[in-house]
Amino acid sequence: MIELLENLGKKDAYVVLKIIKKLGKARYVDIEREIVSSGYYITSPTLSKRLKELRSSGLITKNYDESEDDVVYMLTPFGEEVVSKLEELELIYKKFKEGSVVA
Secondary structure: OHHHHHHHOOOOHHHHHHHHHHHOEEOHHHHHHHHHHOOOOOOHHHHHHHHHHHHHOOOEEEEEEOOOOEEEEEEOHHHHHHHHHHHHHHHHHHHHHHOOOOO
8 A cells, every 4th residue: 555655646647647547548659748748747767667656556557459569558447446536636626725625
C-alpha cells in the first residue's frame, strides 16, 4: 500500500494515468503527444520512470499489440478503479476550492 501511495503521489503520475484512461490503450509516443497537447511537460526519462512505477504498482500493463505492431500501455482493472476514485477526489477538491464544500 505504501508503494502505491508513493507512486501515485509522484509528480505527473495522475496525469499519465488519466491520459492512458482517455486513450484506452496507448503507445509511448501517444502518451507523449497527449501530454504535450494537454499543456503538460514531462521529460522522456521521467515518463519512462513513471510508467515503470505505475506498472510495478499494478495500475497499468505493458503489452505487445500485434494490431499496433508496438508496445501499448493500458489500465488494469485495479488501475481503472483507482483512477475512478482519484477523479472523484479531484471533483471534491474542486468543490472545496470553489467554496461549495465547507472545511
